[in-house]
Every structure is written in C-alpha cells, then in structure tokens.
Amino acid sequence: MADDGTGTALRRPTMRDVAERAGVSKSLVSLAFSSPDAVSPQRLARILDAAEALGFRPNRVARSLNGLRDDFVGILVADSRNPVFAEVVDAARVALSAGGRLGLMTSAVLPGSPSRPELDLEAVAMLGDLQPSGLIVVGSVPSMDRVVEAMGPARIVIASARPERLAGAATVRGDDEVGLRLVVDHLASLGHRRIGHVGGAGGRVASGRAAAFAAAMGEHGLDASRIAESDFSEAAGFRAAGELLDRAEPPTAITAVNDLAAIGVTAAVRQRGLTGSVAVTGYDNTYLAALGAVELTSVDPDNATIGRRAAEVLLSDEDPGEVLVAPTLRVRASSVPLGA
C-alpha cells in the first residue's frame, strides 16, 4: 500500500513523501490539509492525488505536539460500566463528530482492589498530552483537581455530575429537582400521601435527589420524613425499603434514587406480599426499567440531550455555568394508584 515506487515500501508515508511525489514542499502539503482553499487548485489536486496514491493520512500525534488541537476533544468517563454514562458519552461523540471534532474517550478510573476507585492518572495525563482543545468529563471523577491540572488550558465541561467547587468548568446535568417533582406529582395524583424515598447515600447525586424529594414533598404539604439510606445498588434498595415498610405508618409509595435500587424496593415489597398495593418508582429510565418483568415507572433524564449539550457547550465558546436538562416521566405499571 505505502509504496511510492522508490523502494520505501513499508514505512508509513509522511508529508515529505507526499511532497516529493507531488513535487512541492512539505509545508505546502501541510497547508493543503489544514486550509485547502489557501492553495492553488491544480497544486491542491496534485497533492491530494499523491496523498491518495500513497495512502497518506496526517499523523495526529505529531500534530498534537505543536499546540492546542482545535479539532480534537477528550472524553473522560468516570465509570465505564454505568449505562447512563455510556449513553451520555455516545451522544457527546456523535455531536462532536457532527461538529467536525474527534472525541477520544477513555476511562478516568482504574478499578482497583479497594472499592474506592482511583484516578488513572497516567491515562488522563496522556490524554492531556494530546493537547485537546476541550474535555468532557462524564460523571464524578475522583480527583478532579488532578484532571484539571493534567489538561492544561483545555476547556472543561462536566456532564451528568454536580459542579466541582474548583469551577471554571461548565456543567450539564439532568434537573433532578424537576425529576423528583414529576415523580411526587404523579404519585400524589394517584392518591398517595405517605410517600417514601430510598437513597441519599453514595455521592452528591444521591443526596441531591433526596433533597429534591423532600422539597417536592414540601410543595405538596406532605411529610418528607420517610427517607431511608440507600446507595445505588439493588441490595441497598431492598434493605432500605424494608426499613420503611416496617415502620408504624409505612409508605404507600416509594421513590428510589435509581432504577436498580427501585428493583430492590420492588423485591422488598413483594417479600411482604404488598405487590400491587405499594407504588414504586425509579430514576434514570435505564433499560432495566423497561424490562417486561420490571415495568418500572422511572424518570428519564434524557441522557442523549445531556451528552449533546455538553458537546455543544464545549464547541461554543461561552460558559453557561450550569445547564439543566429537563427530564420527563416514563409511567409504567409499577406506580399503582393508592388502594389498588
């Protein structure tokens, strides 16, 4: 493939090769690739032909050595196993690509032996060395200050996480206030008054949702004391729901911090023979919620929009501070009316 006929068969063709074959200087070749219309049509054609014939493609790494690459942004995902983040990342990549940028994604954490994940500083550093013009951070990354340091002058946009105090970074996230209001409104309209919440543990997102729950309950003049600690896992949701259901005045509806915990809640409800008489709701509207065996009413944060907006914010040069994306409620069978 990379044979210019002079015997240099296996080496990957460089700009010099193209220049030689086209009978021009290397810098003209460079120019032809960066600003094609700044070069005369016939030369341009010859250069492109030569490049084509040689199978030449500019080396992006060599490019990055020179300075900020405006056509390239990095994407750092906090947890590659989180399906919510995966949706955000995919949407961001599509939007970047539509804007003519390349988005290189990598995982920010090294899943270590301790349950507490550690920042993969090496990977982040390498991404930073590529001198991207911007970085999209998806989810809550362990040592954000280190990330900021490693990225140099790149603009940073945080998606699907609460803003970092060290700021400078715009944030695009789902509006959990609205999300939980949607849930509480819905349950209240079904007649529920004793509504509980399972969550609050495991990070700022969880505590934010718990607070949003309390606020939404307050708007309805309802008692927001039925809150049991749970993180995002099924087991924790199960335990917390059990605690709530065993209280003197148990809730008739339980809102969970996410879908997985909601499934734990459902199990606790089933265990007590209360299936069909206690409403359950989740959050994130993952494909879990849509399963036939689950049929969970859930808040859809619109992750695709979050990812897309994050990319747009990065590409536009403005800093909108915090962008809140409006969620919608996806009603399914799990949110039964009171007394059903």
Add this chain to the structure above:
Amino acid sequence: MADDGTGTALRRPTMRDVAERAGVSKSLVSLAFSSPDAVSPQRLARILDAAEALGFRPNRVARSLNGLRDDFVGILVADSRNPVFAEVVDAARVALSAGGRLGLMTSAVLPGSPSRPELDLEAVAMLGDLQPSGLIVVGSVPSMDRVVEAMGPARIVIASARPERLAGAATVRGDDEVGLRLVVDHLASLGHRRIGHVGGAGGRVASGRAAAFAAAMGEHGLDASRIAESDFSEAAGFRAAGELLDRAEPPTAITAVNDLAAIGVTAAVRQRGLTGSVAVTGYDNTYLAALGAVELTSVDPDNATIGRRAAEVLLSDEDPGEVLVAPTLRVRASSVPLGA
C-alpha cells in the same frame, strides 16, 4: 506550580528545564526517566529533585512520536454500552497496569443514525498514531482490516469475539461450547428432554452459541430442532420463545443466547401462564440475571479472566492462537425441574 524561578511561570516544564535546573544535559534527564539505574545516584537524585520541584512529567505524546511505545497499549471496545465488554475492559486495564503498562481505552464505533454502527476511523487512527506496542480489541469491531492497518506493527489480541479471518491476531474468548454443554447437562439432569434455543442471529457469537447448543443436544441424543431465531434483545427473545411455545410439541426448557433475550423468553412464558413449568436459562451472567425479580440461571463466561488473559497474552510475546476460557454455570430459580 511550574515556576522555575526564572520567570517561565506558565509553560509546562520540559526536559530542558529540568536539565538546566539540575545542571545536566537533556539527554541525561531522558535517560534518568527511561533507565534510572543507568545514571549515577547523585545525578539521578538531583534530576529527580529538579523534576519534582518543577512538577515535570515526561510528555507521552512526544515520546510516541519516536517509535513503538513498549509501555503503552491501546484498548478498543466495540460497544461501550455492553456490560460484558465493560467487564473485560476493566480486567484488562488492571492487568496491564499491574504489568507496568498504560492502557488507553476508546470506543471503536461511532453510534450513527443507521443501526449499523460505523468504525470511528479517526479515533482508531489517533490511537494508532500513538504507536502502542499492542492493541486489545474487545468485541466484534466493524472493519477489522482498517483497524489492523491503522495500528501498524502493534500486536493485536482480540477478546470476547470470534477470531478474524485476517488472523495474525490471537483471540481470547469464552468457551461457548462448554457453556452450552453446561446448560444442556443441567437441564437434562432436571429431567428435560424437549429443550429449545432462542438465538442464532446477530453475529458470529450468536450463531456459534446456536451451533454449540445443537452439539450439546446431540451428545445427549436429544432433538435439536427447537431453535427459533433471535438476536440479543428482549423483544426478539420474547418473539422467538412465543414461536417455540406455540409449536405442537413445545419445549419444557428454553436456553437463550444471552440474559436479555432470556428475560424476553421469561415474559413469553409468563404470558402463557407457564411460569414455573418451563425452565429458562440465559448467558453471560450479567447483573440482570442476578436481579431478584429475574433470578435467571445463566452461564458465567468469567469476563474478568478473559480480560486478564488477553492482557497477559499481549504482554508475553507468544501467540497462543485461540485461548478458550472455561465458563461456569450459575444456577438460579429460573431453571425449574421438569414437571415442577
């Protein structure tokens, strides 16, 4: 931070800066970082001190410009939303890190408007330009030949996918023959004779599993004609199971190509009021299978081992061809005995 006291405050420190401060030449600094024990202790100390004081860290991109980086391998994942792949990737990264290598992960495909995903050639090319010594490809990537071309001389190991014909690449994958034999053995031991399979569509993994099912049935002298086409989705599993269950002699047990399709199968079984009398099994033992509402017997392919072995194969210089990782069976409530 990067202030050497001479007024060069904001530029990131380079080897030259370190050399100056330590009073040595740049190449010695380079040496100090690549082979520390080839440099005299006192100079080494001074260099390291200077580097520390300046906050210097070698630029990995500049390094990559020079040639193959033995301390760096790329990881290409076919589908960032697939939880199976995520497990493999994480295990590979941990193993690489333990071997002193950095693993930079990125997604191979750009989720486009058509359902048929396209190779993200730009991202792959950039990864290739970083000149990794090796590449781990997780899952089935669209245009593998393009990938091979972009990676130059890097050794390639494929994980969790069937070997590519263009070979050269070692493969580490779960042994689906064994997996389906485990399933069929298990069901047969529960008394089932009329065992069906739902799958076969959606790629080589699916067709391989269908063939493995037929082979395992053959070993038991059982009729392997109860196969209905399904891909990896819940909806397809539902449809295919319906077809099977509505036949003249319906299966008393249904094996599915994966967990999600198995959940679809379960829904079809439930719809016909057959819950508890038709056994269902999945594959991959994702967290779906473990859900309380699901309790699905499933084959655990041991993705952590697959990822780890892939990294090991890459680091050791041998080419073992195809490495098959032995799966185990995780029995749960869904595989009910015959006539239960």
Add this chain to the structure above:
DNA sequence: TTGTAAGCGTTATCAG
C-alpha cells in the same frame, strides 16, 4: 501562492 527554516518534547546515536 509557494518555499525555507525553526520549532514542539522526547528518544537514539555516537562521539567523548
């Protein structure tokens, strides 16, 4: 418009 030359930060070569 085109070509020349000097970088970008590191590693490799090859003299001392």
Add this chain to the structure above:
DNA sequence: CTGATAACGCTTACAA
C-alpha cells in the same frame, strides 16, 4: 557515564 546532534512528523512564522 555524559553531552552534542540528529531524528520523529507536523505546524507556523517568515521570506521569496
């Protein structure tokens, strides 16, 4: 063990 000097492939003033 040390230190110039030349790559690596591209970009970017600066000339012509």
